Amino acid sequence: MSIDFSYQETWLHKINPSLKLGFVFLLFIHLIMIHNTNILINYMFGTLILYLFFTGHPWKRLMIIFLPFLLIFLTSSTSMIFFGKGDVTWFKWGLIHITEESFFRGLHLGFRGIIFAIIGVVFALTTRPVYLFYSFMQQLKLKPKYAYSFMAAIRLIPLMIEEMQTLHYALKVRGVQSGKGIRGLYNKLKSYSIPLLSQSIRKAFRIAVAMEAKRFSNSGNRTYYYQINFSKVDLVFVFYLIAVFTLSYYMAVQYPYFPITDVRL
Amino acid sequence: MEKGLKLTDILVTIIIALIFGIIYKLWGPLYGVISTLGLHVEQLIYGMWFIAAVVAYLIIRKPGVALLAEVAAAQGEFIFGGEWGVATLIFGLGQGLAAELIFAAFRYQRFDMIVASLAGVASALASLGIDFYYGYIGDLALWNLLILFGTRIAGGILISGIFAHLLVKALEKTGVTNLVRPASQEDYKALG
Amino acid sequence: MSTVANVKNMRLKFPGVDSLLFKDFSLSLKKGEKVLILGPSGSGKSTLLQVLTGLIPHAVEVPMKTDEINIPDSWGYLFQDPDSQFCMPFVDEEIAFVLENLQIPKEEMNRYIHHYLHQVGLAFKNPHTKIQTLSGGMKQRLAIASVLALEPEVLFLDEPTAMLDSEGTKQVWETIKQVGEDKTVVIVEHKIEEVVDFVDRVVLLDEQGVIIADGSKDEVFASYKQVLLEHGIWYPGVWRDYLNSKPPSPSPSPVSINPSVHLSDFSVYRGKSVKLHIPQANAYPGDWVTIIGENGAGKSTLLLAMMNLLKTKGTCHFLGQDYKSIKNFADHVAFVFQNPEFQFVTNSVYEEAAYSLRLDHWTEEQISPRVNQLLKTYHLENHTHIHPYQLSIGQKRRLSVAASIIKEQSIILLDEPTFGQDAKNTFAILEQLEQLRRQGKTIIMVTHDRNIVEYFSTKVWSIHDGKLANDSSTGEYLESNNHVTGEISYVH
Numbered sequence: 001m002s003i004d005f006s007y008q009e010t011w012l013h014k015i016n017p018s019l020k021l022g023f024v025f026l027l028f029i030h031l032i033m034i035h036n037t038n039i040l041i042n043y044m045f046g047t048l049i050l051y052l053f054f055t056g057h058p059w060k061r062l063m064i065i066f067l068p069f070l071l072i073f074l075t076s077s078t079s080m081i082f083f084g085k086g087d088v089t090w091f092k093w094g095l096i097h098i099t100e101e102s103f104f105r106g107l108h109l110g111f112r113g114i115i116f117a118i119i120g121v122v123f124a125l126t127t128r129p130v131y132l133f134y135s136f137m138q139q140l141k142l143k144p145k146y147a148y149s150f151m152a153a154i155r156l157i158p159l160m161i162e163e164m165q166t167l168h169y170a171l172k173v174r175g176v177q178s179g180k181g182i183r184g185l186y187n188k189l190k191s192y193s194i195p196l197l198s199q200s201i202r203k204a205f206r207i208a209v210a211m212e213a214k215r216f217s218n219s220g221n222r223t224y225y226y227q228i229n230f231s232k233v234d235l236v237f238v239f240y241l242i243a244v245f246t247l248s249y250y251m252a253v254q255y256p257y258f259p260i261t262d263v264r265l
Numbered sequence: 266m267e268k269g270l271k272l273t274d275i276l277v278t279i280i281i282a283l284i285f286g287i288i289y290k291l292w293g294p295l296y297g298v299i300s301t302l303g304l305h306v307e308q309l310i311y312g313m314w315f316i317a318a319v320v321a322y323l324i325i326r327k328p329g330v331a332l333l334a335e336v337a338a339a340q341g342e343f344i345f346g347g348e349w350g351v352a353t354l355i356f357g358l359g360q361g362l363a364a365e366l367i368f369a370a371f372r373y374q375r376f377d378m379i380v381a382s383l384a385g386v387a388s389a390l391a392s393l394g395i396d397f398y399y400g401y402i403g404d405l406a407l408w409n410l411l412i413l414f415g416t417r418i419a420g421g422i423l424i425s426g427i428f429a430h431l432l433v434k435a436l437e438k439t440g441v442t443n444l445v446r447p448a449s450q451e452d453y454k455a456l457g
Numbered sequence: 458m459s460t461v462a463n464v465k466n467m468r469l470k471f472p473g474v475d476s477l478l479f480k481d482f483s484l485s486l487k488k489g490e491k492v493l494i495l496g497p498s499g500s501g502k503s504t505l506l507q508v509l510t511g512l513i514p515h516a517v518e519v520p521m522k523t524d525e526i527n528i529p530d531s532w533g534y535l536f537q538d539p540d541s542q543f544c545m546p547f548v549d550e551e552i553a554f555v556l557e558n559l560q561i562p563k564e565e566m567n568r569y570i571h572h573y574l575h576q577v578g579l580a581f582k583n584p585h586t587k588i589q590t591l592s593g594g595m596k597q598r599l600a601i602a603s604v605l606a607l608e609p610e611v612l613f614l615d616e617p618t619a620m621l622d623s624e625g626t627k628q629v630w631e632t633i634k635q636v637g638e639d640k641t642v643v644i645v646e647h648k649i650e651e652v653v654d655f656v657d658r659v660v661l662l663d664e665q666g667v668i669i670a671d672g673s674k675d676e677v678f679a680s681y682k683q684v685l686l687e688h689g690i691w692y693p694g695v696w697r698d699y700l701n702s703k704p705p706s707p708s709p710s711p712v713s714i715n716p717s718v719h720l721s722d723f724s725v726y727r728g729k730s731v732k733l734h735i736p737q738a739n740a741y742p743g744d745w746v747t748i749i750g751e752n753g754a755g756k757s758t759l760l761l762a763m764m765n766l767l768k769t770k771g772t773c774h775f776l777g778q779d780y781k782s783i784k785n786f787a788d789h790v791a792f793v794f795q796n797p798e799f800q801f802v803t804n805s806v807y808e809e810a811a812y813s814l815r816l817d818h819w820t821e822e823q824i825s826p827r828v829n830q831l832l833k834t835y836h837l838e839n840h841t842h843i844h845p846y847q848l849s850i851g852q853k854r855r856l857s858v859a860a861s862i863i864k865e866q867s868i869i870l871l872d873e874p875t876f877g878q879d880a881k882n883t884f885a886i887l888e889q890l891e892q893l894r895r896q897g898k899t900i901i902m903v904t905h906d907r908n909i910v911e912y913f914s915t916k917v918w919s920i921h922d923g924k925l926a927n928d929s930s931t932g933e934y935l936e937s938n939n940h941v942t943g944e945i946s947y948v949h
Contacts, residue, residue: 021351024350024351025351028350028351028352028355032398032399065346068293068294068297068348069348071294071297071298071348072293072297072348072349074297074300074301075296075297075300075301075307076400078300078301078303079300079303079305079405079409079413080400080401080404080405082303083405083406083409084401084404084405084406085404085405085406095304095408095409097406102404105401105404109400109401113348113349116348116349116350116351116352117348117349117350118350119350119351120343120346120347120348120349120350120351120353121346121350123343123350123351124343124344124345124346125346127344129344132344145272145275146275146279146333149272149275149276149278149279150279150337150340152276153276153279153280153282153283154283154344156280156283157283157287160284186428186431189428189432190431190432190435193284193432194432194435194436194439196284197281197284197432197436197441198436198439198441200280200281200284201277201280201281201324201441201444201445202441202444203280204273204276204277204279204280205273205276205277205444205445207276208271208272208273208275208276208277209273211272211276212272216272263401
């Protein structure tokens with residue numbers, strides 16, 4: 001969340017947000033079409049460099065954020081490794097059937113999961129929501145009523161987190177016990193979500209009315225306080241991606257980690 | 266009346282979506298931990314990722330709200346650094362569209378648990394469809410794939426059907442829903 | 458004088474409510490007037506402002522019809538809650554939002570932003586400041602600045618200081634008086650001591666949204682004092698009238714030698730740093746302690762720490778026992794939060810009051826008389842089956858107190874229980890607490906209201922910069938601080 005943490009601004013922050021998102025999307029589509037794990041691993045290093053050195057966030061924060069990524073690797077890969085189809089059996093025990101094909105396919109999914117996570121987090125850490133939505137309005141013609149609603153709602157989140165803390169104390173003081181099992185989970189979710197939802201809906205409603213009182217309307221033109229443009233940094237970003245892309249292919253052919261070039265087979 | 270969603274509708278939808286966006290984000294690690302149990306037990310909680318569409322629609326009861334809510338929740342999860350990155354946006358779009366289609370099929374006139382559950386099923390199917398391309402799930406052993414289907418759909422019904430409906434029922438008791446729902450013809454008639 | 462806004466024979470009804478809120482209501486506003494609209498909560502004052510600006514029905518769909526309605530050509534609207542009228546995270550962006558709506562060219566925006574901030578007396582080195590870091594009073598002045606950016610002829614003010622402390626209230630009204638001088642101003646407010654010399658016309662509504670008085674302020678205040686009192690309006694001198702009708706009996710100083718609350722070398726931590734330090738403080742049975750101090754000094758923190766919700770070090774004894782080792786803590790200490798909604802955990806007023814007893818496995822026969830009697834004391838007996846959220850703001854507060862003290866705990870902690878309440882509710886709550894105090898309970902309460910300190914409390918704990926600066930009897934405290942005037946000045 002780049003919302004309430006301080007950070008150093010880097011060149012990644014200066015990229016046009018719409019362009020950044022666009023290329024993140026292209027990358028996503030491209031990644032789905034890569035079936036060679038070797039390329040994928042190289043790709044991962046390319047994105048990891050951005051994550052580790054260019055987000056402008058302190059090391060400790062980066063490390064904490066990285067932990068769940070390992071979990072992603074596991075969740076994305078294990079089912080496929082244990083239960084995927086394949087011919088060359090490596091291990092079989094009860095329902096578990098690990099084959100060479102399923103193993104590499106699983107590994108592939110794991111790496112892909114990690115790359116998506118890294119790219120997503122790099123984007124999140126280097127994009128201020130306000131600039132993102134201004135850029136959406138200016139470059140992607142998003143309607144202002146959606147863009148400003150997003151910005152207003154994002155502003156409410158820190159308030160909501162404070163309220164949640166208060167709510168937590170209040171429930172404790174009143175001695176609320178949610179019980180165990182599914183019912184307990186249901187009660188717990190309910191005792192938090194009802195007050196939070198109810199307060200937030202009221203607040204959101206009032207903000208919307210206040211915005212209209214300030215003559216916000218969907219019709220007609222508007223000027224912008226921030227003009228989000230394109231710059232040289234955008235080119236740097238695009239060239240970086242092209243470099244990662246070419247190098248990944250080249251290295252994968254020249255110095256493969258595994259002999260398999262298509263995990264679908 | 267103005268055509269389409271009013272600013273109040275949009276802002277309320279988006280705040281609901283962002284609240285669930287945070288839950289979506291927190292759900293990621295939980296899902297990860299549970300999935301280490303194996304045999305797709307984690308799929309039973311997958312349904313949480315469809316809930317924004319259903320809850321927002323049941324609260325506001327207008328066309329377009331379900332789709333907007335699910336996309337906004339996915340966008341929220343993405344902005345908060347969700348573990349699935351942009352993939353989230355694609356899943357959000359698919360799941361939201363599926364739920365919206367169910368509500369539209371009932372002409373936006375039904376708000377009961379059955380419709381909510383159907384929306385949950387539709388979202389589950391949409392997410393499974395995307396997973397065919399994204400997660401190679403077609404390459405899972407058949408029995409395993411069937412478990413995956415079964416548990417994800419069951420989770421969809423459980424969480425974004427039944428739970429979402431109960432949640433909105435509880436919220437209705439607080440009176441906050443009157444704020445955002447359209448006024449009825451009777452209300453206008455009562456003006457005399 | 459020309460009319461700037463009017464409405465003729467308005468009928469209006471909220472969806473899901475059986476009766477009409479306004480029936481054949483007419484009102485017109487003249488250019489340059491400063492109008493104060495008074496009425497009990499639920500009389501539709503805010504709704505009226507929203508109709509006069511066209512926010513209803515354009516932004517908010519509420520069924521209504523009128524024979525004639527004219528809204529002002531240019532108007533600005535200031536809302537009550539400082540946290541729910543901004544849509545952007547930074548000060549400059551918020552004003553820019555209005556400028557964008559008006560299609561002011563980007564190049565001119567910075568100049569305008571400085572101009573309007575200057576007008577409301579907000580000086581930032583860099584206006585790119587987070588709104589979250591501002592105090593309530595500053596937030597409301599920022600809201601005024603963004604309203605001024607609309608260059609309005611008519612200002613509509615909807616209880617702009619209801620959520621502010623006295624300092625913020627003062628700042629906001631000073632600003633409004635300055636910028637509203639040459640404008641038409643319509644004010645809805647129930648704390649009127651700060652505005653009364655600014656307005657010239659007063660419109661008084663009753664519960665059904667019917668105008669019962671409309672005239673110059675002197676006329677209305679002279680002939681309708683009783684109505685104002687019944688409606689809980691904070692008119693000038695309401696404390697004096699209250700004290701005249703119910704002279705406070707001198708507080709019997711506590712007789713017990715054993716303190717019911719004893720703190721010594723008590724520190725509250727946030728992370729590794731000390732947020733609040735209490736060298737020594739005591740409270741006895743029959744004491745009413747008011748905790749005072751500026752915003753952010755750590756008053757609420759102290760209460761939370763005493764409830765064992767925060768990380769602490771040092772001594773905190775309740776009834777002679779270390780608070781961490783007390784069994785059934787909730788049987789001895791009650792806590793009332795500032796926002797009642799957060800402490801409601803059930804679906805009806807009755808269940809809310811009964812909740813703690815049910816946790817203790819009381820039988821239905823035991824619960825029912827106790828709950829009914831308590832709800833009667835707190836004037837909630839006619840609302841037993843509705844959801845706590847559906848109560849009015851005063852009723853919510855009374856319910857939160859009732860539900861917290863149902864176990865007759867001997868120590869009661871309250872976080873600003875009279876905040877945002879009208880005069881009637883304030884006095885009702887204070888009287889109920891006074892009764893509990895006389896039964897020998899210890900009341901510890903955070904407040905900003907100096908009248909409560911002076912007329913109800915027996916002791917004052919003042920907190921300054923995260924440290925307890927003073928633990929003394931109210932008499933001693935007032936003597937050493939008699940240079941402080943403020944809200945109490947008009948009482949004498």
